[in-house]
Amino acid sequence: MTEVRAxxxxxxxxxxxxxxxxxxxxDTLVILESMKMEIPVLAEAAGTVSRLAVNEGDVxxxxxLIAVID
Amino acid sequence: MSxxxxxxxxxxxxxxxxxxxxxxxxxxxxxxxxxxxxxLAEAATVAxxxxxxxxxxxxxxxxxxxxxxxATPVGAQVTADAELTSVDGPRLTFSVTARHVVGSAGGExxxxxxxxxxxxxxxxxxxxxxxxxx
Numbered sequence: 001m002t003e004v005r006a007x008x009x010x011x012x013x014x015x016x017x018x019x020x021x022x023x024x025x026x027d028t029l030v031i032l033e034s035m036k037m038e039i040p041v042l043a044e045a046a047g048t049v050s051r052l053a054v055n056e057g058d059v060x061x062x063x064x065l066i067a068v069i070d
Numbered sequence: 071m072s073x074x075x076x077x078x079x080x081x082x083x084x085x086x087x088x089x090x091x092x093x094x095x096x097x098x099x100x101x102x103x104x105x106x107x108x109x110l111a112e113a114a115t116v117a118x119x120x121x122x123x124x125x126x127x128x129x130x131x132x133x134x135x136x137x138x139x140x141a142t143p144v145g146a147q148v149t150a151d152a153e154l155t156s157v158d159g160p161r162l163t164f165s166v167t168a169r170h171v172v173g174s175a176g177g178e179x180x181x182x183x184x185x186x187x188x189x190x191x192x193x194x195x196x197x198x199x200x201x202x203x204x
Contacts, residue, residue: 013201033201035132035133035161035191036130036132036191036193036198037160037161037191037193038193038194038197038201
């Protein structure tokens with residue numbers, strides 16, 4: 001199991017992946033917006049997205065869980 | 071994108087009545103307004119990197135820290151110099167310095183009137199604008 005966590009305070013701009021999706025290492029899961037920039041959050045391992053913990057429009061803090069990949 | 075530290079830009083302007091704190095609403099004295107000075111400093115950062123951005127890219131301001139050390143009167147010529155000091159992916163940091171040009175009106179020409187840092191982010195212009203309306 002790999003947990004993907006936020007590296008900064010950000011707004012969730014786009015949720016690209018869905019729970020149940022099969023993803024490859026490096027696939028985009030969500031796109032954050034911080035300091036006017038788009039910051040893609042990538043899968044850090046290949047597998048299945050077992051949980052997507054954020055919704056578009058959410059404000060997330062550093063360390064918050066974004067997704068779980070099994 | 072071929073942005074590297076050391077890129078420099080300079081802009082210059084003569085202080086007009088429209089540039090004063092009185093006119094800008096940022097004070098009530100007829101000298102160069104801090105927000106106008108900041109705009110000049112930011113213009114220098116834009117000039118520093120303009121030749122180095124890829125087609126479709128632009129940059130947007132994200133943070134500023136400016137010491138406004140000396141007042142400059144209407145008629146004075148002011149230059150702002152920016153140097154790119156850090157590139158961290160899309161995040162750029164510049165050092166900026168503004169001077170009262172020697173030989174121009176009023177005050178103490180030659181002095182550094184302001185100094186600080188400006189941070190900007192390189193973004194895709196179309197995507198950036200689309201996000202605001204999406």
